[in-house]
Amino acid sequence: MSDPFIRVRDLHQRFGSQHVLRGIDLDVHRGETLVLLGGSGAGKSVLLKHLPGLLCPTEGTVHVEDTEISCMNERELTPIRRKVGIMFQGGALFDFMSVGENVAFPLREAGVRDEAEIAKRVADALEIVRLAGEESKMPASLSGGMRKRVALARAVVDRPACVLYDEPHAGLDPVTADTIDHMIKRLQRDYGMTNIVITHEMRSVFHIADRIAFLKDGLIYWLGTPKELRQTTDPELRAFVDGDSGDPWDESA
Numbered sequence: 001m002s003d004p005f006i007r008v009r010d011l012h013q014r015f016g017s018q019h020v021l022r023g024i025d026l027d028v029h030r031g032e033t034l035v036l037l038g039g040s041g042a043g044k045s046v047l048l049k050h051l052p053g054l055l056c057p058t059e060g061t062v063h064v065e066d067t068e069i070s071c072m073n074e075r076e077l078t079p080i081r082r083k084v085g086i087m088f089q090g091g092a093l094f095d096f097m098s099v100g101e102n103v104a105f106p107l108r109e110a111g112v113r114d115e116a117e118i119a120k121r122v123a124d125a126l127e128i129v130r131l132a133g134e135e136s137k138m139p140a141s142l143s144g145g146m147r148k149r150v151a152l153a154r155a156v157v158d159r160p161a162c163v164l165y166d167e168p169h170a171g172l173d174p175v176t177a178d179t180i181d182h183m184i185k186r187l188q189r190d191y192g193m194t195n196i197v198i199t200h201e202m203r204s205v206f207h208i209a210d211r212i213a214f215l216k217d218g219l220i221y222w223l224g225t226p227k228e229l230r231q232t233t234d235p236e237l238r239a240f241v242d243g244d245s246g247d248p249w250d251e252s253a
């Protein structure tokens with residue numbers, strides 16, 4: 001196996017008296033899709049935010065390729081942000097900008113000035129998410145699924161080596177969620193992208209994951225393949241996979 005694309009070692013994050021991450025060790029391999037699973041409040045989003053340097057750890061390190069990025073300043077992080085794109089929960093589009101300008105935003109931030117090049121790269125990114133020709137629409141006129149696809153186009157327009165997705169299926173109907181899964185796998189297959197995905201949708205997990213990391217109490221509790229997860233006898237994982245809280249259902253009600 002080649003060197004990991006992202007290497008996390010003994011990562012701790014405290015917020016005041018709350019110890020959210022308690023010593024995470026994780027390697028993310030180049031070109032894989034890794035899914036982060038775990039109960040609410042387990043620390044998945046906090047871990048994800050460390051990977052492009054959006055948070056500075058209390059202890060421990062994050063390396064992207066050979067560069068330690070923990071606690072870098074904004075200027076030092078600029079080349080890292082070009083390698084690691086992020087699709088935030090809810091899409092986080094700028095409502096006052098057209099679809100085209102939203103997608104172009106990371107290119108302008110990175111200093112691309114050639115308008116013809118920007119237009120071409122925006123068109124290519126919209127093509128990937130099946131929204132070709134929709135540049136002039138405003139975000140307010142889009143459905144939730146289309147907004148997510150625009151957010152995905154914006155995350156990939158600068159062709160990062162790695163994309164992070166914070167609950168890309170939240171609020172989507174099952175069919176639209178499935179189209180997002182196909183896009184994630186297409187980016188991996190066609191562009192060799194590394195994907196790191198937080199989701200609670202077990203159907204998606206089994207469609208897209210090469211490996212799954214299960215977080216519990218700020219630690220990686222379990223790491224394995226979808227096949228291993230299907231076969232697990234660990235009661236905690238089983239309950240998660242089966243969506244079973246253990247509370248009985250009153251069938252007569």
Ligand SMILES: Nc1ncnc2c1ncn2[C@@H]1O[C@H](COP(=O)(O)OP(=O)(O)OP(=O)(O)O)[C@@H](O)[C@H]1O
Pocket residue numbers: 015020038039040041042043044045046047
């Ligand atoms: N900036 C912050 N300041 C203080 N506490 C925070 C901050 N960010 C996260 N937390 C706390 O860290 C804990 C873990 O949050 P996180 O968002 O990582 O959970 P999660 O596993 O992604 O959960 P969910 O599945 O519900 O989104 C929560 O208790 C949250 O309140």
